[in-house]
Amino acid sequence: MASVRLVALKAPYVPSSLRNLSNFLLLRTHAFTVRDFSTAMSPPSTAVIYDQYGPPDSVTRIVEFSPVELKETDVCVKMLAAPINPSDINRIEGVYPVRPQLPSVGGYEGVGEVHSLGSSVKDFSPGDWVIPSPPTSGTWQTYVVKDQSVWHKIDKGTPIEYAASITVxxxxxxxxxxxxxxxxxxxxxxxxxxxxxxxxxxxxxxxxxxxxxxxxxxxxxxxxxxxxxxxxxxxxxxxxxxxxxxxxxxxxxxxxxxxxxxxxxxxxxxxxxxxxxxxxxxxxxxxxxxxxxxxxxxxxxxxxxxxxxxxxxxxxQWMTSDKAKECRKMIDYLLSLVREGKLTYEMELTPFSDFHAAMDKALGKLGSQPKQVIKF
Ligand SMILES: NC(=O)c1ccc[n+]([C@@H]2O[C@H](COP(=O)([O-])OP(=O)(O)OC[C@H]3O[C@@H](n4cnc5c(N)ncnc54)[C@H](OP(=O)(O)O)[C@@H]3O)[C@@H](O)[C@H]2O)c1
The missing domain is CATH 3.40.50.720 (NAD(P)-binding Rossmann-like Domain)
Structure with missing residues (x-):
């Protein structure tokens, strides 16, 4: 945890109660605050957000979020990769049945590496690879902090583009x-x-x-x-x-x-x-x-x-909370097929810095293209 605390010493303080996005955006303009050094903080995160529904190539933008404090049961994950799926596009367009609260971070599935842990987390270690399972909104950012119950540990022998896209x-x-x-x-x-x-x-x-x-x-x-x-x-x-x-x-x-x-x-x-x-x-x-x-x-x-x-x-609809166990078993099965070479599909890994180019491809502006997976 030592290195995380070091980052936190220099970073603006954001109380856990103010973790939602609108508060982040407000806090970005606030002055530094004195805080308890023993609390783990996430690093600052770079994210794709949208504050209105509309065409994803015009309403999305990249922002920097301040570090957030990890609650006891939180896991901070450094994202490695996340795909752009048609449903991500529909969510941003505001035409999906579940409309995310605005402003919102894009993305719904992905894979990341555990960066740091809340004080009572025992089942994960820094360096573990995890996916949100069932998926959860907000994977298009460099660091995601969510409760340990959200994360499912996976085999690190899986290619990241498959680990990132295995669920949806x-x-x-x-x-x-x-x-x-x-x-x-x-x-x-x-x-x-x-x-x-x-x-x-x-x-x-x-x-x-x-x-x-x-x-x-x-x-x-x-x-x-x-x-x-x-x-x-x-x-x-x-x-x-x-x-x-x-x-x-x-x-x-x-x-x-x-x-x-x-x-x-x-x-x-x-x-x-x-x-x-x-x-x-x-x-x-x-x-x-x-x-x-x-x-x-x-x-x-x-x-x-x-x-x-x-x-x-x-x-x-199916992946309601009581299906989490079943869902994770099926994910593990699918990932094993990937590792055995029995399940493969076309994807293109695109660096996060080229997010908007990846989005143009996902929107079909360049004709039929392989699935775009953002590499952080
Ligand atoms: N109901 C669910 O729970 C659920 C879950 C997952 C996915 N989905 C849906 O499943 C579909 C496929 O998702 P995916 O991520 O697998 O797709 P994808 O890999 O992103 O590929 C897009 C597919 O859509 C075709 N397509 C694009 N624009 C089209 C158009 N105007 N007319 C006809 N076909 C068009 C593409 O055909 P070309 O090769 O010809 O470009 C390609 O086959 C999407 O509709 C997605 O929302 C639904």
Whole structure:
């Protein structure tokens, strides 16, 4: 703790009761205050904040926060990496069902290294790698101070970009494969948005269980290359949307692939209709995202003659506090798959200093790009 206290001696004092962001911002203008030297303090933190909802490329800015005092059960974590997910963008836009209180620090998941501990923390040591689990708002900053109950220790042998991004998307893929149908080896699933991280995870988790995947991607220049990449991950069939402009999409199914009972939709619009067309009698389509921002249209005959079911999935809803244990077990399983080379997905690590360039890529300004993960 000695080095932390040294920092604290020189730093402005911020009482723990004033830890919320608006108070930080106010305190940044206050004079230094005398304090108790025995209290552990965090280092100052550099953070991406937004004080109004709107386009993330214009409402986010980088600020410096004063050190904060660690309460007895707090853990101060030096962040190593955190991804930019579509839901982070939606939160900043103010269109997510849970609207963060403003001003707010961006980010929801990530990985960091334990820097210092409150006086009664026993289960962590400086240097441990931890992730917030379930995730928690405010990971886009260099130091995060939260109660010990927030943090889950993970194996340091995990590449940081995977440790940072293991919850929101891979866990969604795993949970959705388990929750909506009892699939067995030889069965098939169909999905759109197959290039997304969730999509790439669904392909691999299905393959690991002997389940076939039928994948739909947007038309683009270089679609053959994308198809090849997904096939290498274990995709059985990959179609562009335009390839599916045929009367009977099921005629395109390979001989060894049965009609799927389960479909996943993260796009909406025509891409959702294509998932429905592949489903077998009594099949289910689970919607978990709406990347095209277009509504889903379902034909009357899909209900009457195919008796299809439409369901939805929201990870944040499931990860309520009583699910923390289950959630952490699943995370450990997913991280072990990563370390064994059985789960991989495309990401780009971008230095924190280039945050706005990473955000532009995440916003799709440069066309389809790998998942952006900020490296602190
Ligand atoms: N419900 C939940 O609990 C939950 C949890 C996790 C994720 N999600 C949702 O799952 C989806 C995928 O997330 P992710 O982080 O895995 O994605 P990602 O890796 O950031 O990739 C974005 C995906 O969206 C596609 N896309 C982007 N703009 C599009 C548009 N205008 N029309 C159609 N497709 C578009 C991209 O396709 P291209 O390759 O063609 O660019 C790519 O497949 C998002 O909607 C996210 O909000 C939901």
């Amino acid at each position: 998307n891979p866990l969604t893929a795993l949970k959705m494969l388990e929750d909506f149908a009892s699939l067995k080896a030889g069965d098939a699933i169909v999905q759109n948005g197959a290039t997304s991280i969730v999509g790439q995870c669904i392909i691999q988790l299905a393959r690991n269980q002997g389940i076939h995947s039928i994948n739909i991607i947007r038309d683009r220049a270089g679609s053959d290359e994308v198809k090849e990449k997904l096939t290498k991950l274990g995709a059985n069939q990959v179609f562009t949307e335009s390839q599916l402009e045929v009367k009977n999409v099921k005629a395109l199914l390979a001989d060894d692939i049965p009609e799927p009972a389960l479909g996943f939709n993260c796009v909406g619009g025509n891409a959702a209709s294509l998932v429905l067309k592949f489903l077998r009698q009594g099949g289910t389509m689970v919607t978990y995202g709406g990347m095209s921002k277009k509504p889903i249209t379902v034909s009357t005959s899909s209900f009457i003659f195919k008796d299809l079911s439409l369901r939805g999935f929201w990870l944040q």
